[in-house]
Amino acid sequence: MKDRTRAWIDADRRHSWHPFTDQADWEKRDPLVITRGEGVWLYDSEDRRYLDANSSIWTNIHGHSHPKIVEALQKQAATLCHSSYLGFANNRASELAERLCSFFPEQTLSRCFFSDDGSTALEVALKMSLQWNAQNGREGRDGVISFEHAYHGDTLGASSVGGVSRFVKGYGESGLPVYRVSDLSDLRSLPEVVVETISAVVIEPLIQGVNQMRLWPSGMLSELRQWCYDHDIHLILDEVMTGFGRTGKMFACQHEEVIPDFLCLAKGLTGGTMPLAATLTTEMIYEGFKGEGRTLYYGHSYTGNALGCAAALASLDVFEEENTLERIEEKGLLLESNLSNLTLRRLGLILAFETQDGVDFCHELKKQGVLTRPILNTVVLMPPLAINQHEIEFLAERVTRVANV
Ligand SMILES: *Cc1c(COP(=O)(O)O)cnc(C)c1O
Numbered sequence: 001m002k003d004r005t006r007a008w009i010d011a012d013r014r015h016s017w018h019p020f021t022d023q024a025d026w027e028k029r030d031p032l033v034i035t036r037g038e039g040v041w042l043y044d045s046e047d048r049r050y051l052d053a054n055s056s057i058w059t060n061i062h063g064h065s066h067p068k069i070v071e072a073l074q075k076q077a078a079t080l081c082h083s084s085y086l087g088f089a090n091n092r093a094s095e096l097a098e099r100l101c102s103f104f105p106e107q108t109l110s111r112c113f114f115s116d117d118g119s120t121a122l123e124v125a126l127k128m129s130l131q132w133n134a135q136n137g138r139e140g141r142d143g144v145i146s147f148e149h150a151y152h153g154d155t156l157g158a159s160s161v162g163g164v165s166r167f168v169k170g171y172g173e174s175g176l177p178v179y180r181v182s183d184l185s186d187l188r189s190l191p192e193v194v195v196e197t198i199s200a201v202v203i204e205p206l207i208q209g210v211n212q213m214r215l216w217p218s219g220m221l222s223e224l225r226q227w228c229y230d231h232d233i234h235l236i237l238d239e240v241m242t243g244f245g246r247t248g249k250m251f252a253c254q255h256e257e258v259i260p261d262f263l264c265l266a267k268g269l270t271g272g273t274m275p276l277a278a279t280l281t282t283e284m285i286y287e288g289f290k291g292e293g294r295t296l297y298y299g300h301s302y303t304g305n306a307l308g309c310a311a312a313l314a315s316l317d318v319f320e321e322e323n324t325l326e327r328i329e330e331k332g333l334l335l336e337s338n339l340s341n342l343t344l345r346r347l348g349l350i351l352a353f354e355t356q357d358g359v360d361f362c363h364e365l366k367k368q369g370v371l372t373r374p375i376l377n378t379v380v381l382m383p384p385l386a387i388n389q390h391e392i393e394f395l396a397e398r399v400t401r402v403a404n405v
Helices: 003-015 067-079 091-101 118-135 156-161 184-188 220-231 252-256 283-287 306-321 324-337 358-367 389-403
Strands: 034-038 041-044 049-052 109-115 143-147 178-181 198-203 234-238 262-265 277-282 344-347 350-354 378-381
Touching: 049 389, 067 306, 091 109, 091 277, 091 306, 109 118, 109 283, 118 143, 118 156, 118 198, 118 234, 118 262, 118 277, 118 283, 184 220, 198 220, 220 234, 220 252, 277 283, 306 324, 324 344, 324 350, 324 389, 358 378, 358 389, 378 389
Parallel strands: 143 178, 143 198, 198 234, 234 262
Antiparallel strands: 034 041, 041 049, 109 277, 262 277, 344 350, 350 378
């Protein structure tokens, strides 16, 4: 091991604290120190290369250090890195807001509120829904319906609507009345006295990510949309994971032609390069915040960050230039057919299968040059959308090798 690798690991051991990590386990093994990325490959400080099979926790889209995005970032960095969105507009944020809204029919999702991460995109949607109801003649609607085992992020508000018990242990409830339902029929059986107090329903459309990649039955999303219309309740779609092509379409809601009241975007928004999030909503919601005493008091220091917006614009350009969306289904099928020895589930380029021990399996995969993270005993394969045929075959071959031991 090189001296500087040792030094980096030692510094990590002495001073760092990693997310979602039992640091007692962490301290038992030397971590990889990632120093470089190119395409679907990550390189460690010893110059070993690994296929990034979970797109760096579901963020990367076009591969690492994509030249178009790098160029856009370099240009933007030399021009303007950040200026406050509080009191000023900036050219890149203007362009990106317009571009994101243009994915949806006119008079639907026409307003974009920027924040920094998936969790904050959810916080924004929840606060907007609750406050909109409170100040637009619909007082008493302070409840939220979410789905069991859902994941919506880790900030206090976002985690309180989530349903993964191991992530909220120790914090209790946030004070928000949250009703968790298991499915549509459970939702339909909620008593009317509860339904009358609900501001919004929040869901990960088509597939629950952190819940070991569980797929919703097809048609469920459009039925939920109808239920929300019928009861005059907002629909918040958390497309933090599913957005930007993972499922084969730009957004998962497009599979069932559903348009929500709030659409939360983050992870893939910048192609996996910068932390940036967006909450899209309708003109009706927007109008309900105008006038004295009706302001949405929400924002962060880095809201509308110019570097993040420039990266997101470049990523959307790459989608067009490389016809990224057209080949996702084909790539997903190829990976699936190369893994026909496994029982797996798939949506677009999201694949998952069960193992005896997820941690061991991923540890073995790492030795074979493939990086991914298990969710309990589920192994997730979610490579960058830019993965090519040769790389898909490599990935499948290595996974098969580990599965057959
Ligand atoms: C990752 C994720 C979040 C949280 O996003 P962060 O950027 O990690 O805060 C929320 N919802 C879903 C569906 C996610 O996959």
